[in-house]
Amino acid sequence: MKYILPAMFILIIACALFKKVRPYDAFVAGAGQAIPFAAKLFPYLATIFVLTELFERSGAADAVSSFLAPAFRLLGIPPELSKLVLVKPFSGNGALALLTEIYETYGVDGYIARCASVIYGSSETVFYVAAVYFAGAKTKNLTAPILISLFASLCACVFACFICLVM
Amino acid sequence: MNVIFALCFSVCTLILLFTDPDGALAAMLSGGEKALALTLKMTVIYAVWLGIFELAERSRLTEKFARLLKPVNRFLFGELPEKANEYISLNISANMLGMSGATTPMGIKSIRELEKYRNTEYQIAMFFVINATSIQIFPTSVLALRTSLNAAAPSDIILPTILATAVSTAAGILLVKMFLRKKRK
Numbered sequence: 308m309k310y311i312l313p314a315m316f317i318l319i320i321a322c323a324l325f326k327k328v329r330p331y332d333a334f335v336a337g338a339g340q341a342i343p344f345a346a347k348l349f350p351y352l353a354t355i356f357v358l359t360e361l362f363e364r365s366g367a368a369d370a371v372s373s374f375l376a377p378a379f380r381l382l383g384i385p386p387e388l389s390k391l392v393l394v395k396p397f398s399g400n401g402a403l404a405l406l407t408e409i410y411e412t413y414g415v416d417g418y419i420a421r422c423a424s425v426i427y428g429s430s431e432t433v434f435y436v437a438a439v440y441f442a443g444a445k446t447k448n449l450t451a452p453i454l455i456s457l458f459a460s461l462c463a464c465v466f467a468c469f470i471c472l473v474m
Numbered sequence: 475m476n477v478i479f480a481l482c483f484s485v486c487t488l489i490l491l492f493t494d495p496d497g498a499l500a501a502m503l504s505g506g507e508k509a510l511a512l513t514l515k516m517t518v519i520y521a522v523w524l525g526i527f528e529l530a531e532r533s534r535l536t537e538k539f540a541r542l543l544k545p546v547n548r549f550l551f552g553e554l555p556e557k558a559n560e561y562i563s564l565n566i567s568a569n570m571l572g573m574s575g576a577t578t579p580m581g582i583k584s585i586r587e588l589e590k591y592r593n594t595e596y597q598i599a600m601f602f603v604i605n606a607t608s609i610q611i612f613p614t615s616v617l618a619l620r621t622s623l624n625a626a627a628p629s630d631i632i633l634p635t636i637l638a639t640a641v642s643t644a645a646g647i648l649l650v651k652m653f654l655r656k657k658r659k
Binding site: 311316318319320322323325326328330333334335336337338340341342344345348349352353354355356357358359360361362363364365366367400403406407410415416420421424425426427428429430431433436437439440441442444445446449451452453455456458459460462463464466467470471474 | 475479482483485487494498501502504505508509510512517520522524526527528529531532534535571578581582585586589595598599602603606607608613615616619620623624626627630631633635637639642643645646650653654
């Protein structure tokens with residue numbers, strides 16, 4: 308896998324030279340788009356992160372996850388993992404911290420730990436992706452796509468807890 | 475998003491008012507700091523990948539590549555404007571290869587491009603859901619973490635993860651097809 312990227316870069320520069328593209332000018336033009344993109348991104352990231360921090364610090368995250376734990380249990384998700392399922396859509400780093408905590412508490416090889424690994428690996432930070440992709444975009448109504456993504460992630464979590472029983 | 479913000483912000487601040495009054499501002503500032511750190515990181519990633527991408531685009535490599543993926547895209551999105559098809563192909567393949575740096579700039583470009591046309595809400599929704607349900611093949615950070623903690627078989631979670639990811643992406647695609655297709659004309 309590690310050879311793919313450099314090989315790809317060589318292919319691209321070779322093609323560019325073959326087609327007589329001016330490589331320096333092209334790269335500068337591309338890189339120049341970075342700052343405007345990032346400038347549009349920052350306010351959205353700031354808002355999401357401020358909310359996430361408040362959510363964590365106030366203990367609301369713990370409260371909501373213990374409130375949802377019985378519902379998750381019905382779906383086959385162990386209560387130890389409900390906070391992970393809840394935090395992942397908001398923050399990848401938060402979820403990674405939780406995952407580490409789970410490994411430390413329940414061991415790396417147990418059912419809980421393996422479930423947590425699969426849940427972490429198979430779901431995406433939905434709200435973060437929404438913020439990044441739609442920073443400065445015209446589309447405003449994201450309710451349906453976000454709900455669908457969250458539901459699909461939940462399906463993956465339920466499936467993860469099931470498949471870790473079998474495999 | 476406005477409803478979620480209002481609800482989350484007011485409830486959390488209200489709790490902090492009673493439990494940890496100093497924590498409210500501290501939490502918000504630390505959130506802002508993390509956002510700035512991430513924005514800087516993203517700026518660097520954007521600069522490198524958009525540079526590389528501009529090279530590939532000017533040498534017409536992206537065009538050829540997009541032609542290869544056209545059948546897949548037609549199944550997912552229906553008819554697509556040519557440029558959008560190009561950006562989407564790159565985003566999806568970068569996703570599958572786990573090149574997380576490359577996915578975001580291509581994703582933003584795809585959405586900008588789709589928004590230039592009318593009646594593309596369905597395509598935008600589909601594109602977002604595919605990205606938000608992640609189609610990454612190798613869970614690199616989990617593997618690294620498990621290896622560092624001396625797991626007996628760190629890689630035994632790869633196959634379940636791939637399967638679970640497939641489930642979420644398939645569920646997402648299906649739901650978008652079921653609920654959002656009708657809005658298209």
